Amino acid sequence: MEAGLQRAVRIGFIGCGRATDQLHLPALKSLQGLEVVGLADPDPDALRRASRHVRAEHLVADYQDLLKLDSVDAVAVCMPAQRHVEIALAALEAGKHLFIEKPLALTLEDCDRLIARASGTTRTVMMGFNARWHRLTGQARAVIQRGRLGPLDLIRSVLTSFHDRVPAWRRARATGGGALLEMAVHHFDLWRYLAQAEVEEVSAYVRSGQWEDESATVIARMSNGVLATAACAERTSQNNGLEIFGRAGSLALSFYRFDGLEYASTTSIPGDVRSRVDATTRLVRELPQAISGLRHGGEWALSYREEWRHFLACLQNGRPPGCTLEDGRRALAVALAAMESASTGRSVTVDRA
Structure with a gap:
């Protein structure tokens, strides 16, 4: 065209x-x-x-x-x-x-x-x-690029959902199923996108039940020294978010919430009066946009x-x-390395060819 x-x-x-x-x-x-x-x-x-x-x-x-x-x-x-x-x-x-x-x-x-x-x-x-197109992802990337978090140290991801039944292809790794390929790959891409670095090495554990890899944990080292962790599960309650920790502050993203982006300084204490006031202010400021977003299915649906x-x-x-396709390849390489680690019990270097 x-x-x-x-x-x-x-x-x-x-x-x-x-x-x-x-x-x-x-x-x-x-x-x-x-x-x-x-x-x-x-x-x-x-x-x-x-x-x-x-x-x-x-x-x-x-x-x-x-x-x-x-x-x-x-x-x-x-x-x-x-x-x-x-x-x-x-x-x-x-x-x-x-x-x-x-x-x-x-x-x-x-x-x-x-x-x-x-x-x-x-x-x-x-x-x-x-x-990548979630409103909060864009805001978080801008904060990081402005240097407000300082040098990054750590990323922590959680992505969980509930499925009582899944199609046959989702029950086995060989056909594309499991928490690493279906779920964690989202956050492997986000790690790269937000940290502007590549995943170099991973260690992983999985738990299987009625199908393979119903839940998984991953520990990773990135090319800029950032350490990253992910926890994913397909048979529990719904959660989708990550936290990014830097030397000057941190960000918490919750992708299902309209007010799900929270900045904390190095002196902030979760749950103290100041953080609660900030959360209330953020809720009031973003409520009109949230009401509009509900007509389209909420924040996650809007990202599509x-x-x-x-x-x-x-x-x-x-x-x-x-x-790009290259982005897809790099995220898949992390997932494949994680599956190899879970199978062998050893850390695995990610293919970055």
């Missing part, structure tokens, strides 16, 4: 599971300039559920049928990760712009194959790490809308996306 094209971008979704049905399609309802014209999924029930959100002209079982349509400018690949590269390569071959959900693939070799192919195209290709807004702007203006 040429820069400056004014008509709506026509997109097709390949894969109509939970991410498409509950996150992406609802986010697009309030976004002008992007029209969903096709849905593809071999599961007729998934296709039917997703079609409730949009009036897509084309509902197909085989994604190849979607790629043949001249009326589709771009495709979103939201299938299980084991099929991402196959579908993405076919989409590029068909001349489509491309959005790919995380994780990018299941092997670094597949990532490299796709990156090599994408480097030879003029199509826009964007990696789908929605947490902003992610799509960025993708649309890239297509319309011809600018490169802010999250």
Whole structure:
């Protein structure tokens, strides 16, 4: 698509599971300039559920049928990760712009194959790490870049959810399941994005039950000396946040809360009168925006809308996306190293090729 094209971008979704049905399609309802014209999924029930959100002209079982349509400018690949590269390569071959959900693939070799192919195209290709487009992530990155935290020392992540049942592919690492590939990879990307450094070495432990890696902990060392930890679990209550500690202060982010960004100086004490006054002031200041955000599903849902807004702007203006296939590869490399560490009981150096 040429820069400056004014008509709506026509997109097709390949894969109509939970991410498409509950996150992406609802986010697009309030976004002008992007029209969903096709849905593809071999599961007729998934296709039917997703079609409730949009009036897509084309509902197909085989994604190849979607790629043949001249009326589709771009495709979103939201299938299980084991099929991402196959579908993405076919989409590029068909001349489509491309959005790919995380994780990018299941092997670094597949990532490299796709990156090599994408480097030879003029199509826009964007990696789908929605947490990068969260309002609080942007605010936190600005605080860090202004030097308000001083040199960074430590990052601590928590990402938990509750799933009583999951699709068959999510029950095993080999098909893309588990807390490390499905959950922790979000925060591995955020570590890199916020600290502006690479993860060099990891140690990990996992706990399996009805399926593999239902919960996981990771300890990492980054290229700038920052130490990072992550705790993830798929069968408990919901939490999604991280804390960033520097020599001059710290930030706490809670991605499900509208007032979920809190700065603390080196002399602050959690729960003291001053911190409570600051929290109340922040709540009052941000409440009007929170009420507006609730109409779109809340803060986490809004990050998907902003992610799509960025993708649309890239297509319309011809600018490169802010999250690339290389970003997807590096986050996957951390997850793969963590899985190897959990299996061997040893720390593992992250592949940074």
